Amino acid sequence: MKKTSTASSRTERIALEQRHAQQRREVRFTFLLGLVSIGALLWYYAHQQVLLYGDAVAHINIARRVVDNRSLLSSFFQLGTVWLPLPHILMLPFVWNKLLWTSGVAGSIPTMVAYVLGALGLYRLVSARAPQATGYLAATIYALNPNLLYMQTTAMNEPLYLACFIWAIAYFDEWLRRLGGDALGGRPAERALEGCGIALAAGAATRYDGWFFGAMLGVIVLIVFVRWWRRTPDSTRCRTMTKSLIEFMLLNVLVPVFWLAYNHRVSGRAMDWANGDCSA
16 A cells, blocks of 8 residues: 555656746746737838737727726726627726837737747647647747747737637647546646637637627537546536536637627617628
8 A cells, every 4th residue: 555655756756847847938938928028019110010900900999999988887888899809908007108009009019929929739638639849830830920929919809719729729728638638737537628718709709700700619619528427427527527617618708799789789679790881
């Protein structure tokens, strides 16, 4: 019994050391991604190209009118009814500064962070199924895409949505890998499902593509859950996973419902984002 306990503690210690080494590698990789992101911003800022997109100008102006408002109560309704609100909300801590607002950098900061997170999420996703070198290669190809390098220096919402999309897939894949047994690395499977729900909700609050993607992934999660539930005898674990599934589904549904209610409150039409005067 003592030998078994010693072997078990040694295995846990080795696993903990491996996780710490992995975390250190990810920190170094994140630092390199941050340098690339900042370098791209300095290049495009020096060439006065941060605000080339008219949509980028509109995004930072929407965020600016939320903070540049006489009434705190009406500020919330300055987000408009066409573009989804999360990108503008993330700009609020920066857009109040006149220099950051007029230069466009207020919109660059959130998308630069999203760029780094997207590349890190792709590394996590690929390295979980392939050697680490393949994960670094996939993340590097993503990070050095010329179009993305430019977009992440602007106030456009595509880099943020890409990060949400990638992390939703990464958490979903982690959930699938953990369903077969105990949690890997000390985190239970239901936490991965909840993380997937949070990433999907963020994506749904960024672009309307996220509504379609969330609905599709929600159906897949439900099918996988039903199959897993039928073959799992542990009733306690089934209840815990069911609770996480409900939270996942609620997160998937609440963002579209909130946006429809918000549109109705602002314009009197729940579908104003789709068929209103300012819609596409």
